[in-house]
Amino acid sequence: MNLNNAINLFNFDEAEKKGFDYITGTDEAGRGPAAGGVWAAAVCFKKDIDYKLFKKLNDSKKLTPKTRLELFEIIKNNSYYSIKTIDVEKIEEINILQASLLAMKKAILDVQNQIKSKNFLTLVDGNKLINDFDFKQKCIIKGDSKSACIAAASILAKVSRDNYMEKIHEEFPQYNWKKNKGYLSSFHIEAIKKFGINKYHRKSFLKNIIKSPSENRKA
Numbered sequence: 001m002n003l004n005n006a007i008n009l010f011n012f013d014e015a016e017k018k019g020f021d022y023i024t025g026t027d028e029a030g031r032g033p034a035a036g037g038v039w040a041a042a043v044c045f046k047k048d049i050d051y052k053l054f055k056k057l058n059d060s061k062k063l064t065p066k067t068r069l070e071l072f073e074i075i076k077n078n079s080y081y082s083i084k085t086i087d088v089e090k091i092e093e094i095n096i097l098q099a100s101l102l103a104m105k106k107a108i109l110d111v112q113n114q115i116k117s118k119n120f121l122t123l124v125d126g127n128k129l130i131n132d133f134d135f136k137q138k139c140i141i142k143g144d145s146k147s148a149c150i151a152a153a154s155i156l157a158k159v160s161r162d163n164y165m166e167k168i169h170e171e172f173p174q175y176n177w178k179k180n181k182g183y184l185s186s187f188h189i190e191a192i193k194k195f196g197i198n199k200y201h202r203k204s205f206l207k208n209i210i211k212s213p214s215e216n217r218k219a
Contacts, residue, residue: 002055003051003052003055005055005057006051006054006055006057007051009054009057009148009151010045010051010054010148012146012148013025013045013123013147013149016138016147020136021115021120022044022119022121023044023120023122023123023149024043024044024108024111024112024120024121025042025122025123025125025143025148025151025153026040026041026042026104026107026108026122026123026124026125026150027040027041027144027153027154027157028100028125029060029157029158029161030157030181030182031096031100032183033181033183033202033205034182034183034188034201034205035088035165035175035182035188035202036088036161036164036165036168036181037087037088037091037164038085038086038091038096038099038161039084039085039157039164040083040084040085040100040107040153040157041081041084041153041154041160042107042108042110042111042153043149043153043156044079044080044111044114044120044149045149045152046078053078054074054148056071057152058145058151059144059145059154060144060151060158060159061158065162068158068159069159071155072159075152075155076156079149079152080111080114080115081152081156082106082107082108083107083156083160084103084104084107085164086100086102086103088200088201088202090102092202092203096202097128098131104124105130108122108135112135118135120135121135121137122137123137123138123140123147124137124140125139125140125142125144125153125154126139126140127139127141165178165181165182166178168200172200174191174194174195175192175195176188176191182200184205184209189209192209196210197210
């Protein structure tokens with residue numbers, strides 16, 4: 001990948017940062033799947049980092065798993081960061097959008113505690129601001145392809161959630177979460193019909209597949 005892309009991402013952040021001591025980006029992973037929690041990360045890069053380390057930086061969805069893992073460690077070593085998750089029970093209670101925003105909020109507040117400053121701007125991927133948030137924030141649509149700190153947060157969240165889905169795959173291998181990561185692939189749908197749902201499934205996402213909770217079989 002071209003170093004110019006990484007430089008453009010960092011330049012975007014520098015332009016947004018004017019008037020603030022720090023700039024933080026946040027993104028989530030796992031809004032769409034029908035199983036597993038939602039994850040979010042927040043990243044605030046340290047000063048004077050070597051841009052050459054980030055020549056592969058991009059939206060996590062555009063990277064190979066190998067590249068994401070490589071950048072995962074580089075990002076952690078060069079930033080103040082936090083990774084948070086909201087479990088299925090809470091997702092069902094408050095809905096997936098609010099759960100995603102809550103995970104982002106938790107991650108950002110953790111980073112704020114690390115940088116020890118209130119004079120920072122948070123760039124939030126998407127078009128929804130975080131609720132009940134006392135610090136300056138700004139929505140960036142498709143921010144993971146525009147902003148370095150959002151792109152980095154997308155990678156931390158994606159890798160963390162993928163690792164989690166691979167872990168719970170071992171508990172319920174019949175759904176093949178190691179491959180589909182909880183999304184409703186044809187295999188996953190057929191497995192639900194055959195084995196029913198379990199504690200990691202988001203029932204509200206499965207209304208067209210299961211008729212009622214009483215008809216579910218415990219996997």
